[in-house]
Amino acid sequence: MMGFTKFSLKEKHREYRKWRKEKLFKGDVVHCTICNSNYREFGIFGNTKRKNAQCHNCGSLERHRLVWKYIQDNELINEPMRLLHFAPEKVFYNLFSDILEIEYFPCDLFPHVYNYKGKTKIMEVDITKIPFDDNSFDFILCNHVLEHIPHDQLAMSELFRVMRPGGFGIFQVPIDYNREATYEDFSITTEKGRLKAFGRRDHVRWYGKDYKDRLANVGFEVKEDDFVNTFSKEEQFKYGFDTSEKIYHCRKPYNRK
Ligand SMILES: [Zn+2]
Known part of the structure; x- marks a missing residue:
């Protein structure tokens, strides 16, 4: 009572x-x-x-509204599809759970921290060892996850493996565009040290302009889309966008398995 x-x-x-x-x-x-x-x-x-x-x-938040606007304006969800979603943000979890065309697979390494009360169960998945068959997803969303993963190239190759040829992913990370090359130093392991070096207690690197090359390394065709700057200043304010965020739209070529 x-x-x-x-x-x-x-x-x-x-x-x-x-x-x-x-x-x-x-x-x-x-x-x-x-x-x-x-x-x-x-x-x-x-x-x-x-x-x-x-x-x-x-x-x-800014990044959610931008990614969703990008998905809508490019009509990326227009047929039945299997969607794998890492670290599922509540706004997207609610949206995707309700879209009939989507067979939805939200997942995280720590699913017990989520308390969404939704009908779709969040699965326990390690992004460096994804427990799904090759070529099994049409769309993979991974929004601000890879900056937490020490073995990010392994994670990227796993994302590539489980994506079907012709499928696509949106893989957003924070990027310091003043850096040509990604900065990582695995001798820094404390929260305090990571905060100082990478800006957050739980980040393991600062991605630089070469982020797209890291994705391309594992086989993706990468489109670095400055979508946000196709809007006027007034529209950017209207939608509450972060004007420095580019969209990383990755495709698995049809000729790859
Ligand atoms: Zn809202």
């Missing part, structure tokens, strides 16, 4: 906070590409307190 009361109060607080935010940010200047809500501005988010970042309704 106590549990029920506590849960209800928590829910009520959440609803109140959402109602207050909706009221505070009422307007139609910005538009969430994921849940289609409109506001005066998106909310502040992150350690660096980025402005116009988080949707007040669905919680989407």
